[in-house]
Amino acid sequence: MAKHETPLLDQLESGPWPSFVADIKQQAEVRAKNEEGIELQIPEEVCDDLLGVLELSYSDGETHWKHGGIVGVFGYGGGVIGRYCDQPEQFPGVAHFHTVRVAQPNGKYYTTEFLRNIMKIWEMRGSGLTNMHGSTGDIVFLGTTTPQLEEIFYELTHDVEVDLGGSGSNLRTPASCLGKSRCEYACYDTQAACYDLTMEYQDELHRPAFPYKFKFKFDGCPNGCVAAMARSDFSVVGIWRDEIRIDQEAVAAYVGGEFAPNAGAHSGRDWGKFDIQKEVVDLCPGKCIKYEDGKLSINDKECMHCMHCINTMPRALMIGNDRGASILCGAKAPILDGPQLSSLLVPFIKVEEPFDELKELIENIWDWWMEEGKNRERLGETMRRMGFQKLLEVTGIEADARHVQEPRHNPYIFWKADEVEGSWDRDINEYRKRHQR
Amino acid sequence: MAFVSSGYNPDKPMENRNSDIGPRKFDEFLPPVIKKNFGAWKYHEILEPGILVHVAESGDEVYSVRCGTARLMSVVHIKEMCDIADKHCDGYLRFTTRNNVEFMVDSKDKVDALKADLLSRKFNGGSYKFPIGGTGAGVSNIVHTQGWVHCHTPATDASGTVKVIMDELFDEFTGHNMPAPVRIAVACCLNMCGACHCSDIAVVGIHRKPPLIDHEHLDNLCEIPLAVAACPTGAVRPSKVEVDGTTYKTVAIKEERCMFCGNCYTMCPSLPLSDSEGDGIALMVGGKISNRISQPKFSKVVVAYIPNEPPRWPTLTKTIRTIVDVYSKEANKYERLGDWAERIGWERFFEKTGIKFTKHLIDDFRDPAYYTWRQSTQFKF
Ligand code: HEM
Ligand code: SF4
Ligand code: SF4
Ligand code: SF4
Ligand code: SF4
Numbered sequence: 076m077a078k079h080e081t082p083l084l085d086q087l088e089s090g091p092w093p094s095f096v097a098d099i100k101q102q103a104e105v106r107a108k109n110e111e112g113i114e115l116q117i118p119e120e121v122c123d124d125l126l127g128v129l130e131l132s133y134s135d136g137e138t139h140w141k142h143g144g145i146v147g148v149f150g151y152g153g154g155v156i157g158r159y160c161d162q163p164e165q166f167p168g169v170a171h172f173h174t175v176r177v178a179q180p181n182g183k184y185y186t187t188e189f190l191r192n193i194m195k196i197w198e199m200r201g202s203g204l205t206n207m208h209g210s211t212g213d214i215v216f217l218g219t220t221t222p223q224l225e226e227i228f229y230e231l232t233h234d235v236e237v238d239l240g241g242s243g244s245n246l247r248t249p250a251s252c253l254g255k256s257r258c259e260y261a262c263y264d265t266q267a268a269c270y271d272l273t274m275e276y277q278d279e280l281h282r283p284a285f286p287y288k289f290k291f292k293f294d295g296c297p298n299g300c301v302a303a304m305a306r307s308d309f310s311v312v313g314i315w316r317d318e319i320r321i322d323q324e325a326v327a328a329y330v331g332g333e334f335a336p337n338a339g340a341h342s343g344r345d346w347g348k349f350d351i352q353k354e355v356v357d358l359c360p361g362k363c364i365k366y367e368d369g370k371l372s373i374n375d376k377e378c379m380h381c382m383h384c385i386n387t388m389p390r391a392l393m394i395g396n397d398r399g400a401s402i403l404c405g406a407k408a409p410i411l412d413g414p415q416l417s418s419l420l421v422p423f424i425k426v427e428e429p430f431d432e433l434k435e436l437i438e439n440i441w442d443w444w445m446e447e448g449k450n451r452e453r454l455g456e457t458m459r460r461m462g463f464q465k466l467l468e469v470t471g472i473e474a475d476a477r478h479v480q481e482p483r484h485n486p487y488i489f490w491k492a493d494e495v496e497g498s499w500d501r502d503i504n505e506y507r508k509r510h511q512r
Numbered sequence: 513m514a515f516v517s518s519g520y521n522p523d524k525p526m527e528n529r530n531s532d533i534g535p536r537k538f539d540e541f542l543p544p545v546i547k548k549n550f551g552a553w554k555y556h557e558i559l560e561p562g563i564l565v566h567v568a569e570s571g572d573e574v575y576s577v578r579c580g581t582a583r584l585m586s587v588v589h590i591k592e593m594c595d596i597a598d599k600h601c602d603g604y605l606r607f608t609t610r611n612n613v614e615f616m617v618d619s620k621d622k623v624d625a626l627k628a629d630l631l632s633r634k635f636n637g638g639s640y641k642f643p644i645g646g647t648g649a650g651v652s653n654i655v656h657t658q659g660w661v662h663c664h665t666p667a668t669d670a671s672g673t674v675k676v677i678m679d680e681l682f683d684e685f686t687g688h689n690m691p692a693p694v695r696i697a698v699a700c701c702l703n704m705c706g707a708c709h710c711s712d713i714a715v716v717g718i719h720r721k722p723p724l725i726d727h728e729h730l731d732n733l734c735e736i737p738l739a740v741a742a743c744p745t746g747a748v749r750p751s752k753v754e755v756d757g758t759t760y761k762t763v764a765i766k767e768e769r770c771m772f773c774g775n776c777y778t779m780c781p782s783l784p785l786s787d788s789e790g791d792g793i794a795l796m797v798g799g800k801i802s803n804r805i806s807q808p809k810f811s812k813v814v815v816a817y818i819p820n821e822p823p824r825w826p827t828l829t830k831t832i833r834t835i836v837d838v839y840s841k842e843a844n845k846y847e848r849l850g851d852w853a854e855r856i857g858w859e860r861f862f863e864k865t866g867i868k869f870t871k872h873l874i875d876d877f878r879d880p881a882y883y884t885w886r887q888s889t890q891f892k893f
Contacts, residue, residue, distance in 0.1 A: 083823040087672055088637025090679030095582040095671045097635035102586035114516050122586075125661070132660035132669065133822040136788030140664045142781035149525040158662060174662065178535035183607040186541050187594035190605075194587045199516070203587040207607055210657060210705045217584070217662060222515070229520040232530035248535075252609070255551035256542055257566050257574065264551065266538045277532035297803035301609050304808055305710040305801045312803075337846075339558040340648030343688030346845050358805055358846060383805045383846070390555040409702050410775060411744040413880055414709035416808055451742070 079127035124168030152283040154239030176213040176240035212250035213240035251293035261295030262313030262398040263426035286448035315395035325391035405455030443469040543604040562644035579642035645686035656698035666700035667717030667791040691843040710799035721790035722770040723783035734780035798850030816872035
């Protein structure tokens with residue numbers, strides 16, 4: 076018998092999409108029965124009370140979680156988000172309901188052995204509810220009490236050898252696309268790069284020392300499957316700079332209808348016969364593809380690296396051999412100054428172990444941002460306030476036409492004294508010799 | 513419920529402490545066929561919605577079956593995933609950035625049994641546990657945030673809105689019937705933990721009433737200068753207020769300057785702004801992140817306010833349904849929602865979807881607003 080009536084939430088059990096309400100209920104039931112005899116370390120009714128407090132929010136249209144509360148594990152500034160209910164008498168099971176972020180393996184592959192082990196910790200020491208995964212990529216354990224935090228940390232780091240992720244004004248848990256593990260478009264090893272930098276910067280990840288949060292994300296190609304350019308301060312996006320490789324026989328097979336275009340992505344509808352001219356040549360933003368006499372050719376110098384032709388004919392076209400990544404900086408969500416996408420800083424960089432070039436770049440940017448960034452100012456906002464030239468200066472990168480969509484509209488140029496012949500030191504008396512007062 | 517110690521000793525917190533060990537290394541978790549062909553994949557194909565095959569240069573194949581999930585999931589549910597992976601996939605599985613779960617097998621013979629097993633599993637109440645889809649020119653799972661389930665600043669729920677939208681778009685999840693991928697995101701407040709600013713369709717919780725001020729407690733709970741500095745529009749200033757004969761140090765808010773962002777509340781719990789009538793949803797469309805054909809772009813607000821109507825948010829789902837249907841009918845193959853809207857012009861977008869254009873859709877926040885006004889006589893009647 077459920078502890079609270081939840082007539083509104085119950086309506087979310089119907090419909091085909093997996094119901095979180097049904098799932099929380101099944102966890103509530105398992106906890107109540109506790110057939111495995113687990114020594115539950117937080118209240119047995121935590122799942123029931125979560126449903127209860129959520130039902131209350133559904134009926135009155137407002138959240139019932141209190142603001143903040145600083146909790147964490149010894150020596151770390153991040154990884155745990157404190158949470159308290161504002162109706163603790165009514166819902167004692169969730170009076171304390173803190174979130175624990177656990178670092179995810181890059182690419183989010185798991186063995187069932189590992190998953191079962193971390194679940195074992197969580198059903199005993201937490202609510203048994205999770206987010207797989209949090210927005211940043213961490214495994215998110217939803218809901219435990221303060222005395223359990225060190226215990227969870229101890230078991231995670233000793234029994235399953237995994238650490239907490241980031242939260243607060245620090246490096247957030249870096250995330251990558253699945254990259255070379257299963258994608259033929261990956262221009263570098265996103266997982267290896269992500270892992271290496273995550274390990275290198277554990278201190279920055281766990282001990283807040285930044286003006287605000289900082290995120291790296293690693294996309295293996297311009298398709299952007301982890302949305303690096305939209306949501307990371309330092310976005311690494313795979314790219315090639317030589318020729319797209321072409322298999323003419325496979326091109327013919329697409330034209331002939333033997334291979335489905337776009338790997339079969341449009342199979343649900345009759346779009347008519349594949350028209351290579353209309354669907355590939357005409358849509359190429361570089362206008363650099365020709366299809367003549369049954370042969371496809373690309374003027375690679377004009378290619379914009381958009382991935383469209385490759386996505387459309389994955390068996391005929393392949394990324395080039397000279398591979399690396401572009402680095403873009405400064406993406407963020409609207410708070411405070413409106414949303415920003417990442418801006419191109421390095422058009423091409425080799426991304427190879429030990430990733431020294433990447434690290435040098437990151438550290439130069441951090442030094443500048445930590446010096447100049449205001450409290451709660453993301454890198455993108457610092458860039459906007461101080462100017463893109465400042466970023467070039469601190470990273471020692473030469474300005475390049477690729478850095479802009481178009482050159483500036485206004486001639487209010489901040490020349491520096493040493494850029495002007497004779498510098499700025501002038502004598503007013505000398506001037507007056509030439510010009511009367 | 514006796515306390516069970518893990519071995520941690522609070523008197524000597526540094527004893528045997530393992531700090532900064534990071535995540536487990538990804539290659540411990542790769543299925544053997546993936547590990548063997550790492551970096552040597554030749555091509556992939558989507559055999560049917562939700563089912564991919566990747567073919568390696570060696571000739572090896574891996575078949576991935578992608579299933580939607582609610583993201584908020586229980587240990588019981590995850591153990592069920594583990595059972596499936598043990599039974600069919602040699603004990604490996606993976607999650608995607610969009611909160612799908614993928615089961616991988618190394619031969620085609622194993623796909624049908626896996627598929628049948630996944631589709632046979634249902635929650636009490638009848639919803640699928642593992643609906644198959646989320647690939648190609650369709651709707652994948654919704655990236656979303658915490659909402660009323662776990663956050664202190666939401667203006668709407670996330671798990672609930674996601675559930676009702678995905679129920680509505682279930683055929684688009686299990687099918688390839690769109691002109692191009694349609695990516696949806698839900699963020700329950702402007703912090704956008706779930707990041708909406710570049711999605712084809714973005715659901716964003718918004719407040720519409722300025723913060724309440726808890727005068728008698730503010731100075732005890734908050735740093736007044738922090739609350740003042742937090743406001744992007746300078747609406748908050750220090751002040752004094754007399755309540756029942758006692759003078760309190762507090763803040764005053766210039767209400768007409770407030771854009772309801774909630775930053776002051778993030779800095780100061782004595783400035784709550786949630787309100788059942790004030791809160792609701794702004795609907796945004798036309799953003800994208802991939803560089804394919806056109807450049808990444810921001811989503812644009814097309815409905816300034818939709819009320820919260822829990823548990824099933826009918827106005828929200830109906831509006832999304834309309835947009836998806838018109839887009840699906842009118843757009844060209846490969847054309848993302850935002851590219852379509854730009855091609856036909858936003859005046860036509862509003863005409864064709866029947867969404868009313870209002871003054872709230874004209875930007876008035878700082879410099880970037882100016883770049884969104886029309887400075888031309890090139891427009892359509
Ligand atoms: C072999 C694996 C994959 C391939 C070949 C692939 C291919 C693509 C392609 C072609 C696009 C561009 C879509 C377009 O604009 O037309 C894309 C974008 C994207 N993919 Fe993947 N993808 C793969 C894996 C994944 C996975 C596993 C996920 C997560 C579930 C994912 C999430 C995304 C996202 C979020 C985008 C960006 C869409 C946007 O612009 O908003 N991809 N991917
Ligand atoms: S970003 Fe590119 S390389 Fe990475 S998974 Fe997506 S398509 Fe593949
Ligand atoms: S990647 Fe894009 S720009 Fe380059 S050739 Fe292909 S379609 Fe054209
Ligand atoms: S988007 Fe806002 S309300 Fe939602 S989880 Fe993030 S901070 Fe909380
Ligand atoms: S909600 Fe935002 S705009 Fe309004 S007073 Fe608070 S910080 Fe300022």
